[in-house]
Amino acid sequence: MIYDAVILGAGISGLSAARFLKLNGIEPLVIEKNSYLGGKAHTSKVADFIIEEGPNGFLDNKPDTLELVEKSSLLQELVRANEKAEKRFIFSGSRLYELPFSPIAFIKSPLLSLAGKLRLAAEPFVEKKESDETLADFVKRRFGKEALNKLIGPMATGVYAGDPDTMSVESAFRRIKELERDYGSLFKALIKLKKSSDAAAFGGGKLTSFTGGLTQMSAGISKGIKIKLNTEAFSIKKDGKLFVVETSGGIVSTRRLISALPAYELSKISDSFDKDIAQAAGMINYAPIDVVAFGYNRKLDLDGFGFLFALDDMRSAIGVLWDSSIFPRAATGHSLIRVILGGARLAYIAEKEEKEVINMASEELKRTMNLEIEPDVVKIIRHKKAIPQYLMNHKDVVATIDGAERRHEGLRIIGNAFRGIGLNDCVSAGKRAAVSIISCIS
Numbered sequence: 001m002i003y004d005a006v007i008l009g010a011g012i013s014g015l016s017a018a019r020f021l022k023l024n025g026i027e028p029l030v031i032e033k034n035s036y037l038g039g040k041a042h043t044s045k046v047a048d049f050i051i052e053e054g055p056n057g058f059l060d061n062k063p064d065t066l067e068l069v070e071k072s073s074l075l076q077e078l079v080r081a082n083e084k085a086e087k088r089f090i091f092s093g094s095r096l097y098e099l100p101f102s103p104i105a106f107i108k109s110p111l112l113s114l115a116g117k118l119r120l121a122a123e124p125f126v127e128k129k130e131s132d133e134t135l136a137d138f139v140k141r142r143f144g145k146e147a148l149n150k151l152i153g154p155m156a157t158g159v160y161a162g163d164p165d166t167m168s169v170e171s172a173f174r175r176i177k178e179l180e181r182d183y184g185s186l187f188k189a190l191i192k193l194k195k196s197s198d199a200a201a202f203g204g205g206k207l208t209s210f211t212g213g214l215t216q217m218s219a220g221i222s223k224g225i226k227i228k229l230n231t232e233a234f235s236i237k238k239d240g241k242l243f244v245v246e247t248s249g250g251i252v253s254t255r256r257l258i259s260a261l262p263a264y265e266l267s268k269i270s271d272s273f274d275k276d277i278a279q280a281a282g283m284i285n286y287a288p289i290d291v292v293a294f295g296y297n298r299k300l301d302l303d304g305f306g307f308l309f310a311l312d313d314m315r316s317a318i319g320v321l322w323d324s325s326i327f328p329r330a331a332t333g334h335s336l337i338r339v340i341l342g343g344a345r346l347a348y349i350a351e352k353e354e355k356e357v358i359n360m361a362s363e364e365l366k367r368t369m370n371l372e373i374e375p376d377v378v379k380i381i382r383h384k385k386a387i388p389q390y391l392m393n394h395k396d397v398v399a400t401i402d403g404a405e406r407r408h409e410g411l412r413i414i415g416n417a418f419r420g421i422g423l424n425d426c427v428s429a430g431k432r433a434a435v436s437i438i439s440c441i442s
């Protein structure tokens, strides 16, 4: 049988592409190795706790995700983060500091020294640089070392589990680099864009999820779509204009193929089909993450979103999320905390025994929050290859992938490894792939 479209991978990227194809009258077949949908976006229910195994949510300022949610009849299930969650903290030295979000709060905040604040305030006078550089070099040049250590480094680790010394600012934070090029200074850009629709470049949007967690998103967007679970794609071949995919459930053929696989999987299965794809995808490194969830059958005083660590104070955890203070993730009178460990800078943690990682997480709660209470529920989720890293070679990797899409009519390559790692990026890439692949086949 020849399918109208085949999608490899039922993470948020693959499912978004599938839904947008279906909305445009094409019935795709989705092939998924796991026994469940959603890939990294997966939720478990343990006792009285709803535990996200991966992402927490997405910002509601991107129209493609909201369109997907609306067209999948999921609007009623959306839940916005509690107002309290706007309070975010940084652990630096030996204590938590609330992140200042207004100029006055920034001036008053003890998080940065006076010298650090003055250096940051000098940003408009720093000359712009056209070429790409590492995030660490960019931030040190524009804002100074202290801002890297206590503000932007923790944020980059929080989003990418990345290492600012190796990440490419242009690939990982493209808009920020563009603003430097266009306005000469990020502060100047902020002032000019503040009231325009482009203010989203500096944040904006409310953290959003679903009442039952992100699993509800994959369940909703996949409704009515033909999906083969527990089916692994082994290889792609070309037969004239047809893509022929060998899977553990047999051969499938199609003229429209969307890969929404992790890069290392795409690399493996495309080796005999297109060496350039295999090689480029194989160059993407992934950072590991361990997520340790602690559930407490009592109310803890968790006032805010949680915290990130200053780079100099990162020992094993890269962030702590006060989940039950953000979304309804625990029964009344209960509390849920997730400790995120590892990342590119602390990758060795992925090699440790499970028990040791749980101990590390609990030590981090003692060190940072003085939390000595024993949890009632403990769950660890180990992502050996959690988040793709956009390094200095990333632009070349993406250019090769773009070239392969042009060479093979009917092929699209999406997934968080290439053009954005956020859930919003994955949805947008899925939509773009679906819409463009319909018209590319006559």
Ligand SMILES: Cc1cc2nc3c(=O)[nH]c(=O)nc-3n(C[C@H](O)[C@H](O)[C@H](O)COP(=O)(O)OP(=O)(O)OC[C@H]3O[C@@H](n4cnc5c(N)ncnc54)[C@H](O)[C@@H]3O)c2cc1C
Binding pocket: 008, 009, 010, 011, 012, 013, 014, 031, 032, 033, 034, 037, 038, 039, 040, 041, 053, 054, 055, 056, 057, 058, 231, 232, 233, 234, 260, 261, 262, 265, 289, 291, 383, 386, 387, 414, 415, 416, 417, 421, 422, 423, 424, 426
């Ligand atoms: C701990 C953690 C926290 C995060 N937090 C956030 C957050 O709060 N907000 C946010 O926006 N983003 C967050 N992210 C990033 C976001 O979750 C991911 O970028 C996104 O979910 C990736 O979706 P994807 O579909 O591209 O890839 P994946 O979710 O990895 O999906 C790929 C799918 O392909 C399948 N597959 C693999 N090989 C094969 C094969 N050979 N054949 C068939 N199927 C195969 C896999 O089983 C998987 O289902 C987080 C990520 C992690 C790990």
